[in-house]
Structures are given as C-alpha cells and as structure tokens.
Amino acid sequence: MVGIDVNEKMVREADKIYSSRSFPNLSFRKGDATELNYEQQFDLVTSSSTLHLIENKRDALHSIKRSLKPSGRVIMQIPVSHGFGGAIEKVTSKERWSKYFANFDSGWHFNSVEDYESMLSEADLQAKRVEVTRIEGNFESRQAFKEHIAGWLPHLQAIPAAEQDAFLEELLTAFAEEYPLDSDGRINYFVDRLEVEAVNPAGEMIPSSDWALEDEVDMDRIEERQ
Numbered sequence: 001m002v003g004i005d006v007n008e009k010m011v012r013e014a015d016k017i018y019s020s021r022s023f024p025n026l027s028f029r030k031g032d033a034t035e036l037n038y039e040q041q042f043d044l045v046t047s048s049s050t051l052h053l054i055e056n057k058r059d060a061l062h063s064i065k066r067s068l069k070p071s072g073r074v075i076m077q078i079p080v081s082h083g084f085g086g087a088i089e090k091v092t093s094k095e096r097w098s099k100y101f102a103n104f105d106s107g108w109h110f111n112s113v114e115d116y117e118s119m120l121s122e123a124d125l126q127a128k129r130v131e132v133t134r135i136e137g138n139f140e141s142r143q144a145f146k147e148h149i150a151g152w153l154p155h156l157q158a159i160p161a162a163e164q165d166a167f168l169e170e171l172l173t174a175f176a177e178e179y180p181l182d183s184d185g186r187i188n189y190f191v192d193r194l195e196v197e198a199v200n201p202a203g204e205m206i207p208s209s210d211w212a213l214e215d216e217v218d219m220d221r222i223e224e225r226q
Contacts, residue, residue, distance in 0.1 A: 004031040034059035038067045047076040055109045057116075061123035068200035074125065076196040080110050080132065083191040087174035092155065097167060100158045107154055116194060125198040132192050139187040142172055148189075 003018075003026070005011050014028040031037070033047075034056050045064050054060050064074050082088065092101045111119075113130060120127045139145035146168050150156065156164050175187075182188055 001026045003028040004033070004036070006030065006032055034063055036063045036067060040066065040069050040072075042067055043069055043072050045072070045074045047074070047078075049077060049079060051076060051078045052080070052110055053107055057109070057111065058119050058122060061119050061125065065123045065125050065200055070200060072200045074196070074198050074200075076194075078116070078194040078196065079191050080112070080194050081192045082108060082110075083189055084171070084175060085178045087171055087178055088155065090174045091167070091170050094170070097159070097170075101155070104155070104158045113194060116196065120196070120198050124201065126201055127196065127198045129195065129197040131195050133195055134190050135193050136188060136190045138182075139189065142187065145187045145189065146172055 003011075003014055005014070005028070008030050011028045011030050018026055018028070020027065033050070033054055045067060047064075051057055051060065068074065091097060092104075113132060117127060117130055120130070137148075139148065149171070150164075150168060153168075156167070159167050179188065
C-alpha cells in the first residue's frame, strides 16, 4: 500500500505517524496525481478531498485508470462546493479587501456531477456510483466556527496577518446573513461532496510510457495533525 501526496512535508509527517516498523506494508511517496509512475499495479485507488484541488482532472483520472489492474476499483470523495454560499465573493469584492485578491487563486477547482461523469467516461472508467451527499457541521459559537475556518481557508494567505481576524469577522457576518443560526443558536455549515465509485474494465494489459499510480492512502488524518 502506498500513500501519495504532492507536498513533501505531508509525506514526512505521514512517515512519522505510520512508521515502517509498525506498518511494514505501507509507504509514502511524493507525487503528482497527473504524473504518477505506476501501471496496472493496484486493486484499489482511493482519493479523499483531493481532486477539487487538481485543475487538470482528466490527466489525473487517466493516470488512475492506468494504475489499476483490470477490474480494479477507484473510490473518491470530492467536494463540489466550498460551503460559504455567496459570502466569500461578497466580502472579497469589498474595497477594503479586493486589492488582495486581484490575482488570487484559491486552488479550488469545482466541477459539476455531469463534468465528472463525462471525465470518468473519457478515462474509460465505468462509473458504478456518482452521488452528491451533504456533509454538515454544527458550531456552538461564532468563535468556534472562526477557529475552524482559520485552520484551512486559503484566502487568508492573501491577507496580511494583522488583518486576517478582521477579514474572518466580516466573512462570518456575511455567512450569518445568508445562513441564520438554527433554533438552538448554532451555526450550521455544510459542504456538498461527490462520492464516486468506478471500475477499470477487465481487459488486456495496455502498455504506457507516461501514466502511473499505486494503492493510495487518503491523508485526512495527516492533515488533522498539521
């Protein structure tokens, strides 16, 4: 079993958590999902909260296809929205903040269900399930929600550290205007996630000089340790 991440720091952290002494059948390697170096080697490839960060998803899916053995499976969980509705666009377009976002790229590349169905077909992966589910989180206080957002919101990277708290406060206010507190006074935050299961059709071994992959381990636990 091999875990792959494009971030060298994540790979080092994974090696610490899952040591080769305790997990001799598990290893971690730095790699790009669009340029993996394995061919028809794995029975299963998994990807969790990753594909929306890859702009060239077609290359990634072709890479996964070529890494799978005939009849091998791929299981993916992919966010298809950021969960903030119009709040981010509303705040970042304000005069105070817009100067920081003129050339900003969040790294989010969301696609529709129809897009994914088309790309799976192009990669010759037979979709068995393509379904959107809603992941909900409840926060007891504004501060708890702000701390949650501060841990991962990429827009904070564009703003000077001294102004990040003010930006978050405005974002939370805009979010609350669009999504009021529930009857218990809690903040409800949700993300729509696409769950995909597909199969590499059984067939002859297909030679390739460019594509790749090996059984992939999702890195959610690693991310939580950062």
